[in-house]
Amino acid sequence: MFLLIGLLAVSLFGIKVTIIANAVKGGKNTQVVDWFESFLPQIEKDLGIDIELIQAGIKDEDFKARIVLDIKGGGGADIMWIDGFWVPEFVEAGYLRPIDDILANVPAWKYYYDSMKDMGSYKGTTYLVPAGTDVRMIYYNKELFKKAGLPVDWQPRSWEDILNAARTIKEKLPGVIPIQLNAGTEMGEATTMQGFFMVLLGAGGNLYDWDTGKWVIKSSALKDTLNFYKTIYVDEKLGDADLQVSPKAREKTFDLFRQEKIAMYIEGTWFYTSVLSPSNPSWGFPDRDERIGWAAMPGRGKAGDPEFVSISGGTGFAVNPNTKYPGLVAEVLKRILYLEPQISYFEMKPFVPPRSDLAELSWTVNRNSFIAETSKALVKYTTFRPGFPVYPEISFFAQLLTERVVTGQMDIDSAIEEFANSVIDVVGKKDVEELP
Amino acid sequence: MQNSVHLVGKKAGFFFLLPAIVLISVFLIFPAIWVLYIGMTNETLTGIHAANPEFVGLKNFLRIFNDKFFYNALRISLLFVFGSAIIGQAGLGMTLSLITYRKSAKFKSFVQSVAILAWIIPEVVVAYLWVAYLDKDFGTLNSLLNWLGFGKVNWFYDYPVLSIILFNTWRGTAFSMLLFSAALETIPPSYLEAADVMSTSTWRKFKDIILPNIKSYIFTDLILITLWTFNVFSPYLLTHGGPSFKTELLPIYIYRNAFRYFKIGYGSAISTVVLLINLALALIYLRLSRRSSK
Numbered sequence: 001m002f003l004l005i006g007l008l009a010v011s012l013f014g015i016k017v018t019i020i021a022n023a024v025k026g027g028k029n030t031q032v033v034d035w036f037e038s039f040l041p042q043i044e045k046d047l048g049i050d051i052e053l054i055q056a057g058i059k060d061e062d063f064k065a066r067i068v069l070d071i072k073g074g075g076g077a078d079i080m081w082i083d084g085f086w087v088p089e090f091v092e093a094g095y096l097r098p099i100d101d102i103l104a105n106v107p108a109w110k111y112y113y114d115s116m117k118d119m120g121s122y123k124g125t126t127y128l129v130p131a132g133t134d135v136r137m138i139y140y141n142k143e144l145f146k147k148a149g150l151p152v153d154w155q156p157r158s159w160e161d162i163l164n165a166a167r168t169i170k171e172k173l174p175g176v177i178p179i180q181l182n183a184g185t186e187m188g189e190a191t192t193m194q195g196f197f198m199v200l201l202g203a204g205g206n207l208y209d210w211d212t213g214k215w216v217i218k219s220s221a222l223k224d225t226l227n228f229y230k231t232i233y234v235d236e237k238l239g240d241a242d243l244q245v246s247p248k249a250r251e252k253t254f255d256l257f258r259q260e261k262i263a264m265y266i267e268g269t270w271f272y273t274s275v276l277s278p279s280n281p282s283w284g285f286p287d288r289d290e291r292i293g294w295a296a297m298p299g300r301g302k303a304g305d306p307e308f309v310s311i312s313g314g315t316g317f318a319v320n321p322n323t324k325y326p327g328l329v330a331e332v333l334k335r336i337l338y339l340e341p342q343i344s345y346f347e348m349k350p351f352v353p354p355r356s357d358l359a360e361l362s363w364t365v366n367r368n369s370f371i372a373e374t375s376k377a378l379v380k381y382t383t384f385r386p387g388f389p390v391y392p393e394i395s396f397f398a399q400l401l402t403e404r405v406v407t408g409q410m411d412i413d414s415a416i417e418e419f420a421n422s423v424i425d426v427v428g429k430k431d432v433e434e435l436p
Numbered sequence: 437m438q439n440s441v442h443l444v445g446k447k448a449g450f451f452f453l454l455p456a457i458v459l460i461s462v463f464l465i466f467p468a469i470w471v472l473y474i475g476m477t478n479e480t481l482t483g484i485h486a487a488n489p490e491f492v493g494l495k496n497f498l499r500i501f502n503d504k505f506f507y508n509a510l511r512i513s514l515l516f517v518f519g520s521a522i523i524g525q526a527g528l529g530m531t532l533s534l535i536t537y538r539k540s541a542k543f544k545s546f547v548q549s550v551a552i553l554a555w556i557i558p559e560v561v562v563a564y565l566w567v568a569y570l571d572k573d574f575g576t577l578n579s580l581l582n583w584l585g586f587g588k589v590n591w592f593y594d595y596p597v598l599s600i601i602l603f604n605t606w607r608g609t610a611f612s613m614l615l616f617s618a619a620l621e622t623i624p625p626s627y628l629e630a631a632d633v634m635s636t637s638t639w640r641k642f643k644d645i646i647l648p649n650i651k652s653y654i655f656t657d658l659i660l661i662t663l664w665t666f667n668v669f670s671p672y673l674l675t676h677g678g679p680s681f682k683t684e685l686l687p688i689y690i691y692r693n694a695f696r697y698f699k700i701g702y703g704s705a706i707s708t709v710v711l712l713i714n715l716a717l718a719l720i721y722l723r724l725s726r727r728s729s730k
Contacts, residue, residue, distance in 0.1 A: 186678060
């Protein structure tokens, strides 16, 4: 019915459905643009409408601000490819359209894992179709490891193992930065997720106590986390602290990794499948599969610490409540979620599949087994961030905390004190706690 | 009154003023009141308070005065205005206009063209040029220093405030230079020629002839560039307010709260305070200039 009205309207007015993604041809997530270009023309033909892909190749924080302002201003793209992590605060603000009615007509919806459905829903209603999730690990350059006399098949079991490998590289390969552990506010959320959380979780800590519902402002795990940062950046100079705080720090570390001037880099699935992908003109390695290895990120190594850690994010498709053509949007979304385009996306830019039909194919579809292996090894350890509206600000103070320590501006105790006060300012005294 | 001449009647006068009053109300007064109102709510861009903002009275304003980031931003803004507007743009502008004063037209137009070039290039392009110039790893300046045998300097990190002050001085000197050059032209040449005959020192000529004659222009220049510089946002393109808030000017501080943390209410409250600071600065300058012109 919607479709008929839609078709009629098209012939009269020329209807356009818009999709926005933080991807730009030749730059950030270039594969996403290629993918859309490969199948959107067919959908346009099927439905007799125009579909426009709005490209943006900007920082995630800026992309979020853009989406928010678009919707608040009464406009915005009809289908938005956004971070699943934004769902709660967007829903509270009335920025997302419930999509259970749309999904009732999407045959593939039954294949989505429950954990992934949870990521896209809030208070029992679905707002987002997960497009993919990820895991985090340590990448290392096997060539550099070989030159430094380190084993090419490498799996650290504790923080000390990581530090020892870094020390060897520093000694044997002058001019190579042994390890990139994101720190500082310039890297934004990449510091919180790839850096801070990956260390903190390994010491058995967290930013948020899920049992009590309070934010953790002080703990020995936090202190150890910062000590690990301090060892790397201040005491032994196994990482480059100046680099963390210079403008465009993240792009620069990608450059340096590509130039084989960084040996170890803690990052997510995306780093391997997009940044280092042979198809990436800026940072890709043609021989990535042979040259770049990965290892699970170990815990601190004390009794009772987790063996390995990982933290996950995920993105997905959401529908703008301002959309003029909900019926057509449903038809477009349904076709994006067909298995064929999903497989072709998976081939271009592999991700940890959110649905079982795709996961079963992941062993055979993609010639390299990276996704299948990392999913198998790490999904069981992975965790998610506390997705509350106050999170971005607290995350910022966590980034600042690492910045103050790695640049030597403050000693660990006073940096934690500042952090604690800032968090109290944000959430109030009753919603924080100190752990031993 | 007999000695006041009315070209038009009171009613007609009001009628002529009406369009201006409407425009100012719609584009200046109403937004200012709106910002004041939003500043008294806890409105955010996402989350529950985006849909249902609550009126919180003066809570945001009280919070500002307990927020050490506000004082940090205020301090840096004042430093930035003093360094880049008063010392930098006005000082350099005055120097350039004096250097070219009573010199050949060719020389004058060359110096002015170079300064104006920096002024008319789009902001974003200028920011990129400066990043390309001062960057630690691929910057021109460091390559140059390296070639001369010096080590690399992380300018944005080690000298953040100085970097943005230099940037803004370079960027905005043209305005002051042009204004002062024009002002210098208003001095009757005979004054300086007479001084030349008496072989007066350059300093005396500047202090006793030039300065008194262009004083009111200097005040106008200072009012304008102070207010502009106070509200400048482009250093954000260079340093993003960092490292660690060392270049977080007031407008960047507002941006961080309103569009990074989405706290529109709090951001509006800070904007109101900044608006009042601007008004206060303008009033101080106006009083000074009135006193000096008496």
